Amino acid sequence: MNRYPLWKNLLIGIVLLWGLIYTLPNFYGEVPAVQVSSGKATLKLDASATLKRVEESLAASGLQHDGLFADLNSVRIRFHDTDTQLKAKDVVEKAFNPDASDPSYVVALNLLSASPQWLTSIHALPMYLGLDLRGGVHFLLQVDMKGAVTKRLDATTGDLRTLLRDKNVRHIGISREGQTVVVRFRDTENQARAKAVITANTNDLQLVEGQDGADFKLTASLTPLAQKTIQEFAIKQNISTLHNRINELGVAEPVIQQQGLDRIVVQLPGVQDVAKAKDILGRTATLEIRMVDDTPGALEAAMTGSVPPGTELYNERGGRPLLVKKQVVLTGERLTDAQPGFDGQTHEPAVHLTLDAAGARIFKDVTRENVNKRMAILLIEKGKGEVVTAPVIRGEIGGGRVQISGRMSSEEATDTALLLRAGSLAAPMEIIEERTIGPSLGADNISKGFHSTLWGFIAIAVFMCLYYMLFGFVSVIALASNLLLLVALLSLLQATLTLPGIAAIALTLGMAIDANVLINERIREELRNGSSPQAAIHAGYDRAFDTILDSNVTTLIAGIALLVFGSGPVRGFAVVHCLGILTSMFSAILVSRGLVNLIYGKKRKLEKLAIGQVWKPGV
């Protein structure tokens, strides 16, 4: 009666074997590696060609590598020791970036799992360690969505003005008021025409007619759908901008993810230079192109304190004052790229800008109408503007390719290009959470977590073996297989393992033994009541099952609640906790029963069970 059918034994065996295979990569440790990835948003990495180039350059300098790997965005080369790694980095750097001032590729040092190829090919990877275990920087960035919408409305104000002028609709003023744009008219005729024109040209605006004293007005606000699109676009654009900026840092495996509606998580493992990382991330800047107001006398008036309406006073980078119109011609959204380079004819250093189609059209119009006037490119950081550059428009510029040159050093060109690119963030961001963990603390945390689990496990194992003898040993094997399956599952899912996660592993083990204690106590009880050994095993497992199920479900409910509402450390705890409850159900019931069946199942005349002393009242 205490025998499992063959398929059940096989199932247990296969699951355990699977667990073993997927746990394996965690034992191999890491080896030094070099990672090559694209350094420019416009440059797509061609994996096979890159592999070939890397191999050739390494062979040319006689360096041995331990394997090449390619994924979607990068190519990684494993090396035997750090010495070769460093040499190889230089070699590859030279091969891929002949012009050090304008690197197209990012070549960075990295660590790769040392597990053999066949494991990697079945996606058996080591557990993904969280920042608190490997060291690094974690940022949570909040995207200012209101800012994104406001900015779009400012641009809309300009668009409407152009539109109404093109269609010859007379109005007496367009302005943004809070989250709406208000257009005023003298009569209803123009109001009606404007409404028709605007509705025909855009679906993004909701129009409400109204009256303001003697004037008629149209209040335009963004439709909920348009707002949603803007916000989604804003966060996507910010994420891709962050990707590019972080590439400049050369981080091995950065994590840049959206969290919730308006937040971005950035994790940079291994980065210790927080200041630099923050500097690059924290440039929460937006770019605006506006016209310079060069009405004679206006600047002088502004200097004395009476800034003409519709303009703002800024300082150029050199320190000279500049009067800039408030109306935004173009924003950073329209800018797709900015690169330093050289003027084709004069060979002077220059910055090359690329605009998208809509931006190019606007830019063409603006430059045609403003030849020989100056435009200012402003970088707005947290409400404060800074003039990056204020070039003179030499002629009409079409096609969206813009070159800014003259009186610039090559270094300045590089800086300006970087600033312009940095400015193409769609909406301002703010760091609302930061966590930095030094590499030594990470290593400490791993060893602390490991030791507490290890010693706890040993203590439980010793006690169980002493108290329940052979059944205790079976329980310990079940508990060990629980640990094995849990680690395998975590490795397979690549769930992030954090210190609270390790605590959850320990706690789950401590709680999982409950099921085996329940079973063993039940078996003893059955023996005490006079059952035969075989019947006692059968009844013990059978009766304990309901209790085990109920108690695990209630624990799971708590775990899921933590998973749903937890963030950061709590989530790390909850993931492992929930998975651990599931694996413990399997191992405590199936694995331990399977073992007991193997040991006792075939013995027909079983007199005694090695479950420790069974005390009977009155004996």
Added chain:
Amino acid sequence: MEFFRIHKDIPFMKHALVFNVISLLTFLLAVFFLATKGLHFSVEFTGGTLMEVSYSEPPALEKLRDALAKEGYQDAQVQNFGSARDVLIRLPNRDGVETGKVSEKVIASLGAIEGPKPELRRVEFVGPQVGKELASDGAMALLLVIGGIVLYLAMRFEWRFAVSAIIANLHDVIIILGFFALFQWEFSLPVLAATLAVLGYSVNESVVVFDRVRETFKKKRGLTTPQVLDHAITSTISRTIITHGSTQIMVLSMLVFGGETLFYFSLALTIGICFGIYSSVLVASPLVMWLGVSREQFMQPKKEKQEAVV
């Protein structure tokens, strides 16, 4: 080996009132401390900056404080952490200051002090927005746990069991919080996780006893309700002690080897486990009794409808 050699069922229910009064007193005490002292929330909840720096030799904390005060951080808390060479610095959030830059300024001003140079071990900065969300998320998680457990127990057992189990175990949670308030231990996110895990875990305990109660009601006739409860508790007590002992071994191991980060986490678990045994066995069972549990509730409902004449 067999620790528990019990001849007769222990008459727990005779002393039910005593257990509940003890329980009520501890509970009121916990509430009192929570109300008067409040919880010492970690940076994660309050917002602010927390920095851990380590020195090659013990620094003079006074010097560090002075250096920080000079930079304008008079409200900085500077204290040793773990060893004399490790220093923990806490800075509250302030309006108008660019909070994201605080850690760099602090490390720069610490580096300017003569003597050993600091090594940055850890920085945690939490903006004011995040803290509020954490509190509300924690409350939501608690509600979800309570709702889920009550619903499940009501389905599997009976509403009386569900209600008594949740009352008994919520009182554990309050007592854990009471301890954290009394000793002003730091209440951080891992502690919150531990507290909620304890809730799930000690309901476990009640479930095991209730399971036995149900079984005894079905199998043994002629016992009064208190006798049934006594029997159920007595026959599971060995398992209760051994299971909790094993879990406690693990938690103890974390308490000893886990370092500062896991210390309060395992402390919360320890309190939770100790009070969990007490409350889920000695508080939940009397509550079930007083709520009027009886054999009839577990018997198959008689098919009375058959008598109807159509």
